[in-house]
Amino acid sequence: MTTTTTKNRIDSLFQRKPNEILTIYFTAGFPKLEDTRRILIELSDAGTDLIEIGMPFSDPVADGETIQYSNKVALDNGMSIRQLFEQLEGVRNEEGNIKQTPIVLMGYLNPVLQFGIEDFCKKCKEIGIDGLILPDLPLFEYETEYKSVFEKYGLHIIFLVTPQTSEERIKKIDELSNGFLYMVSSNSTTGNTSNKNSELSEMQSDYFNKIKSLNLKNPTQIGFGISDKKSFKQATSYSNGAIIGSAFIRHLESGKTVKEFVESVTSK
């Protein structure tokens, strides 16, 4: 029996702050190869509650144009999982918020497989990674092949649910997930801005309310299409938190500071 000495930071976060959790995604190695650690620390110090670091992949099928672009730039910069682990070494010993801010790694399965599942999880634990989002990892394979390894290294696994996911399947996904549940706001790739005025449709609020009514064991966060203070506030009225990705990538591309972005969302 292995005992986890420290509680997972994701769980502590949701206990401490059940509402308006701000999660921000960025791609490792973007815009410059060496930016990863700086952006992580700046996000954390600016008050981001949870940080999702994207591991770039050559074929990100679930992502829209913005994150495809950041993936490509990162890979052209020479980014890899090996590099990422080197860049993050000792980051939990830095001054400031980064000691407690939960960090989740998000990426497609293939690069993780090539690194080696056990080696990958071991490295995550060493660095202080709290959870994983692997959108193309199927539930069955997770249960039969990966679950025991992730658990051994204290890593939470966060699965996605969408407006098309059946109630029965949502319950199953909730049962297998830990940390939080990732509610995809609409059936789309990331960064879909078809909803120009960032208003939620009736269908979306029905879906969010349905999930709320299921009394799931995990807290929920809404992602995809959340871009600013307004959409963040709206989303978090239905969930414990919301995730911003593409909008932050575009902000980085424009050369403005990390702090400016976080404050534009969190300001009163």
Next chain:
Amino acid sequence: MKYQTENNKETILRSKIADNRGYYGQFGGAYIPEMLYPNIEEIEKAYYALQDDDEFKKEFEYLLKDYVGRPTPLYFAKRLSEKYGAKVYLKREDLNHTGAHKVNNTVGQVLLAKKLGKNKIVAETGAGQHGVATATVCALMGMECIVFMGEIDIERQQPNVARMKMLGAEVRPALSGSKTLKDATNEAMRYWINNPVDTHYIIGSVVGPHPYPEMVAWFQSVISEEMRNQLTEKEGTPNPDYVIACVGGGSNAAGAFYHYIDEKNVQLIAAEAAGMGISSGQTAATIACGTLGVLHGSKTLLMQTQDGQVIEPYSISAGLDYPGIGALHAYLADSKRAKFYAITDEQAMKAGQELALLEGIIPAIESAHALAALNNLKEEDADFDEKVVIINLSGRGDKDLSTYSKYL
């Protein structure tokens, strides 16, 4: 074969070669983001139901016969046989409507799409053959058709782009990544994620998440079904000594091998594209050079870096340069059921010209890879003179004339 057992109704409604989760040995599965789960689940159910659906079978067979022009001939290639010693038959998939085997699958899938109540089709294409076959059946069924094609391929394959447009399809350039087939596939999947309700995605090969590899193989299995009947007429036995097919993703090979997989006396021979050679770095020989990975929803052998980034493969043939390979073929290679030869550009081009001169048939460069494997067999089989060989001539070479004329 197992699915024909009378008293085992259950297996009829299940996968035929793969297990119920779509695995061929360790290869296959459905590694898809949650956004695609309902679509894949819906297709899986509908596909299993089709296997018992007489109305579907009737319509499928009717279209294959009167529209596609099946059965395609099994032609005894006399002068080619004299040259190589063995009796060589050509399965003339090049004589199908649209000029290749691809249409067998698009006819089947468009009927499935109709059953699912979809009114829009999305597809990916590399050289444009699958795109043309998809645009064709969409015109036939009055369905809207969007074909994603890498920006670079659009430039290289203008005649097929023009054909798709004349057939009423919208050709959208895939601008991401390396702007070729794998990126067109990514774009088609993204389109499907964003339009899950009204759109069916017609994958062109035995790749992608389960049940696509099973379904595409099943629609293509008409090839080996006909081979068996036709060879029985000519040789008194359904079984040749060798069946040869080229493999990129592997749909024509899946169709040609399908009814022979359980016939252990039939040697399955696959020709993959070595490009400039398997050690040159300019190759698409996935069995020779690939490693296990996950791409486009399937766990299979892939051309990739040590970091798990997918590499753009190279072949002179635009239809063979997919960075992965159908999970069925990865399994057939791994279990040694099929033997894979890596055929270089030069060997393929020579074999293509040879067929033109000996038999008056200009093969697609893809199919020329299968023809070239005759040299390997002749070299390795001391009794080759006594053997019967079927080569699946998957497509005609009109589309490749400019490449041939530059090369020869």
